Amino acid sequence: MPDSPPSLDPVQLGAYFDLVEVTSLLRHAVEQQLRETGDLSYVQFQLLARLGDSPTGSHRMTDLADGVVYSRSGLTYQVGLLEKEGLAVRAPSPDDERSITVTITDAGRELLAKVLPGHVEVVSGLLFEPLSRDDAKTLAGLLAPVRDHMRSTPPRSAAPRRRKGGA
């Protein structure tokens, strides 16, 4: 028996292409806005946003890595940049001596606040302008299960092998 139908019908193919194209254009626009407004890369913005969202303003390195799909070293690099700019601070975790807790600073929050309106404007104007509220809801309803599926997918051919060695 075939492992899984290795084909995409025209509709799927179109959806896939449009997804790639839309995201690419959106990402481009957003990155430009972030760079111009706050001298932030998208990843740095994501990290700051994630920290800012946390009730404590903190996350462990590992949690951040899990969220942003990065190699640990890449995360170390990016957090290092944030720290150098005074936007975040690293400190040893109290409970687990191995862990590092990253915390957003006031300056980080300020920058986030400075950057957010433009960010929202770009996303709103570029992504949601041609979509009704219902459309947005539909889109969210479609993407959520996809996201869950992707997050819980076994290492088919070449997965992160972050946790629990695969091969």
Add this chain to the structure above:
Amino acid sequence: MPDSPPSLDPVQLGAYFDLVEVTSLLRHAVEQQLRETGDLSYVQFQLLARLGDSPTGSHRMTDLADGVVYSRSGLTYQVGLLEKEGLAVRAPSPDDERSITVTITDAGRELLAKVLPGHVEVVSGLLFEPLSRDDAKTLAGLLAPVRDHMRSTPPRSAAPRRRKGGA
């Protein structure tokens, strides 16, 4: 009057986040497959696919740049790589002496054929597994207008300014 409602409701925000996350994960997986199977970056694959799709197997550099959102120099770099690998060839355009016509080679087509099944498999298994055919159709229906909108958007804050000076 306000230029445009600079805000995102929770549903929109969720859709946006999921879009970014889903695409990021998908991109990651696809890039790994392309790298392992054909030693191709995603951009190189896109270029080859675009050339392979063309009836003539050719495109002008400018057309490729328009499609792939790149800087010209970046495109030159990537096409240079393809040419070095014997996957594409560059030749002066007959009609316009300034233009360069890029053409996919047989080796390029072979590599494309070698890489495509795995590519499709990843996309199919990762993106479309949790979606029905109807879902895919709905998704395509939502993304198409967004794509068209993005493609025809005026340089609001910082646009390519490729053709026709904006400011």
Add this chain to the structure above:
DNA sequence: TATTGTTATACTCTATAACTATA
């Protein structure tokens, strides 16, 4: 003068492997 493409260059980002330290 505007467009097409290349080159040189500098920089950002990412991943791999080796390493330290704690659980």
Add this chain to the structure above:
DNA sequence: TATAGTTATAGAGTATAACAATA
């Protein structure tokens, strides 16, 4: 031994600016 994080390093990719050639 497994996990958390860092460092060194190497490489890919991207953009900018200056340039050459044709329309």
